[in-house]
Amino acid sequence: MAENITNLRISMVTSGDPRFPAENMLDGTTKTFWASTGLFPQEFIVSLPAYYVIKKVSIWSMKVAGWTVSRSTGDAPFDFDEIYREDIEDAGDQSLQVTSFSISSSDSKREYSAKNVKFTIRKGHSDFTAVHRVAITGEIDASRESERKNKKERDLAADEDELSVGRAVRVH
Amino acid sequence: MSTLSLQTSKNVLRCKCIVLGNQGVGKTSLVQVFQSDGAQFPKNYNMTINSEVCVKVVNIPDTNASIEMFLHDIAGHECEGASAFVIVYDVTNPESFASMGRWLQIAKRCRVGKQIHGVLVANKADLDLRRSISRQQGEEFAKANKLAQNVDVDAPFYYLSNMFHEHFEAAVKSFSKAEH
Numbered sequence: 001m002a003e004n005i006t007n008l009r010i011s012m013v014t015s016g017d018p019r020f021p022a023e024n025m026l027d028g029t030t031k032t033f034w035a036s037t038g039l040f041p042q043e044f045i046v047s048l049p050a051y052y053v054i055k056k057v058s059i060w061s062m063k064v065a066g067w068t069v070s071r072s073t074g075d076a077p078f079d080f081d082e083i084y085r086e087d088i089e090d091a092g093d094q095s096l097q098v099t100s101f102s103i104s105s106s107d108s109k110r111e112y113s114a115k116n117v118k119f120t121i122r123k124g125h126s127d128f129t130a131v132h133r134v135a136i137t138g139e140i141d142a143s144r145e146s147e148r149k150n151k152k153e154r155d156l157a158a159d160e161d162e163l164s165v166g167r168a169v170r171v172h
Numbered sequence: 173m174s175t176l177s178l179q180t181s182k183n184v185l186r187c188k189c190i191v192l193g194n195q196g197v198g199k200t201s202l203v204q205v206f207q208s209d210g211a212q213f214p215k216n217y218n219m220t221i222n223s224e225v226c227v228k229v230v231n232i233p234d235t236n237a238s239i240e241m242f243l244h245d246i247a248g249h250e251c252e253g254a255s256a257f258v259i260v261y262d263v264t265n266p267e268s269f270a271s272m273g274r275w276l277q278i279a280k281r282c283r284v285g286k287q288i289h290g291v292l293v294a295n296k297a298d299l300d301l302r303r304s305i306s307r308q309q310g311e312e313f314a315k316a317n318k319l320a321q322n323v324d325v326d327a328p329f330y331y332l333s334n335m336f337h338e339h340f341e342a343a344v345k346s347f348s349k350a351e352h
């Protein structure tokens with residue numbers, strides 16, 4: 001079942017004024033915002049709390065002239081592939097631009113789960129742009145998640161083995 | 173993993189500024205003088221990206237803001253995405269003054285959005301005896317084209333930094349007033 005993913009986290013952002021932190025994009029409201037502080041492109045990476053098959057992405061912004069969104073299906077935030085690229089019209093000085101898209105059926109990796117999504121503002125309608133909110137819906141990848149948990153348990157168990165060996169050596 | 177750029181309480185704004193004008197009017201000298209006047213800033217912060225782009229940091233007094241001015245000393249190309257410009261002419265060279273209109277056109281083509289701030293610089297004013305473009309001619313051109321005019325060597329860049337900062341403050345004000 002697709003759900004609105006909560007506990008999103010910003011793991012990278014290319015600029016920012018401490019008064020308008022990037023986390024403002026993830027607080028669930030359009031009342032707060034992150035502002036870019038000059039030059040393009042500008043980027044930020046949103047990390048998901050678990051592996052999700054992404055279904056839909058929504059962005060509320062101002063003065064953005066071009067979005068590129070990409071996701072990384074690996075464990076680390078590298079090797080991103082593009083899932084959306086569009087030029088965006090200006091909505092004026094008072095209104096938010098609302099950009100929403102579903103993963104294309106022609107996307108060869110649409111069944112893959114991802115943990116990191118990168119947002120690139122390629123250009124602006126002004127020197128400065130703002131993003132008020134980002135929302136991502138997806139389906140949790142249960143098999144990859146349990147695999148990850150199992151691996152974690154195996155690693156812990158291996159650590160314990162090593163510890164007991166260590167103790168045994170010390171006793172003798 | 174990349175770290176957040178929000179670790180400091182500094183607000184760093186970045187401004188691409190193009191320096192335009194005929195060959196020999198003194199663009200490179202102007203940028204160099206501005207860049208090496210580092211009394212307020214650590215020298216090593218003024219890096220040269222390549223021979224035509226350098227960065228200079230300007231602190232805005234009484235705020236936590238500083239502007240990284242990316243100065244492009246170029247012949248008019250690669251000016252896409254510029255937020256500010258400086259047009260230079262040589263007061264001893266009428267041809268360089270006659271070219272102002274053309275440089276202004278180029279500057280306007282390169283701007284991001286509607287806002288772009290420009291300064292006109294009348295250079296080589298020290299060569300008084302060979303002066304052929306009067307101060308008044310310069311002032312009239314600046315006024316007619318809504319440019320600020322400066323005769324001091326590094327004032328244009330400080331002026332543009334301040335304008336950029338004001339522009340940012342106006343932008344975030346409008347971002348916070350957006351309709352939901």
Ligand SMILES: Nc1nc2c(ncn2[C@@H]2O[C@H](COP(=O)(O)OP(=O)(O)O)[C@@H](O)[C@H]2O)c(=O)[nH]1
Pocket residue numbers: 193194195196197198199200201202295296297298299
């Ligand atoms: N007298 C005088 N000479 C200058 C001034 N600025 C630059 N020059 C000289 O003008 C020449 C061309 O300067 P440069 O900065 O290379 O010009 P650019 O081609 O526009 O980059 C050099 O010989 C400089 O030393 C100035 O303010 N006064």
Ligand SMILES: [Mg+2]
Pocket residue numbers: 199200201245
């Ligand atoms: Mg030069």
